[in-house]
Amino acid sequence: MPIRNHRAAALPAKLSRSWLLINAAQQEDFAPGLASEADSVIFDLEASVPEDAKSSARESVVAALNDGMTAWVRISATTSEHWEDDVSALSGVRGLRGVMLAETEAPEQVTYTAMRLRAGTPVIALIESAVGVEQATAVASAPGTFRLAFGTNDFRKDVGVSDDPTALAYARSKLAIASRVGGLPGAIDGPTAADADEEAIAEACRVTQSMGMTGKLSLNRAQVDSVNRGLSPSDEELSWARELIDAHEKGASIGDGSYLPRLARARKIASLADSYGLWNA
Numbered sequence: 001m002p003i004r005n006h007r008a009a010a011l012p013a014k015l016s017r018s019w020l021l022i023n024a025a026q027q028e029d030f031a032p033g034l035a036s037e038a039d040s041v042i043f044d045l046e047a048s049v050p051e052d053a054k055s056s057a058r059e060s061v062v063a064a065l066n067d068g069m070t071a072w073v074r075i076s077a078t079t080s081e082h083w084e085d086d087v088s089a090l091s092g093v094r095g096l097r098g099v100m101l102a103e104t105e106a107p108e109q110v111t112y113t114a115m116r117l118r119a120g121t122p123v124i125a126l127i128e129s130a131v132g133v134e135q136a137t138a139v140a141s142a143p144g145t146f147r148l149a150f151g152t153n154d155f156r157k158d159v160g161v162s163d164d165p166t167a168l169a170y171a172r173s174k175l176a177i178a179s180r181v182g183g184l185p186g187a188i189d190g191p192t193a194a195d196a197d198e199e200a201i202a203e204a205c206r207v208t209q210s211m212g213m214t215g216k217l218s219l220n221r222a223q224v225d226s227v228n229r230g231l232s233p234s235d236e237e238l239s240w241a242r243e244l245i246d247a248h249e250k251g252a253s254i255g256d257g258s259y260l261p262r263l264a265r266a267r268k269i270a271s272l273a274d275s276y277g278l279w280n281a
Helices: 006-010 027-035 051-065 083-090 107-116 130-134 136-140 152-159 165-181 198-210 221-230 235-249 259-276
Strands: 018-023 040-044 071-075 096-101 123-127 145-150 215-218
Touching: 018 027, 018 071, 018 221, 027 040, 027 051, 051 071, 051 083, 071 083, 083 096, 083 107, 096 107, 107 123, 107 136, 123 130, 123 136, 130 136, 130 152, 130 165, 136 145, 136 165, 145 165, 145 215, 152 165, 165 198, 198 215, 198 221, 215 221, 235 259
Parallel strands: 018 040, 018 215, 040 071, 071 096, 096 123, 123 145
Antiparallel strands: none
């Protein structure tokens, strides 16, 4: 079986920028997805899989994760008849990195899911409704919650809003603030269209960053490089951080009260650059 992209495999999931969703019913896409530059890969047992293909898709995922592959899995909502089968099948697989729980609306849904999986299995709570957004702070603080993610398409259907960033600003802010309150890594934003071009992805990533979110779902592995670039420190930020850190190490004076916060920011950028392999990119 193919081995996960080494750079991505070594990256902590709390820092993952691109989260590539792969239809679990399309087993031929597993290996190319895992070999891609996606920071994290999610085999999707939920929205992308037709009802009559759920069982065979689940079997394909279990076989892959027991045969050398490592990935996250999006499972059905706790209110779905498929949730029980999903957690039962995944509870003992070797290559499971964590699960994404669809249609999360209450903290106990996350905790109950975590209890049914191997101890310590992280759960990403996918928020896809008005109720989920309003409960985001409680969900973020629930035992078992690893990160929050925003299901933009289903949220728009539930609330009846457009994809204009202004219409989705409240929900994105809610998830960003809830993540901070819950002590979680930054929230994961919803995907752009699978056929979006590089300019559209770059603009979407600017919105994601501006809202305080640090990851983004992707429906197309050809887009993950653009997502990674869009959610990484820019060349200007890297240059600024390097100059400030170099000056500090050479004994530059502290100056005004903004110096230490700027130095902390520069060190954070440098740490991300190391994690993402940007210095030599």
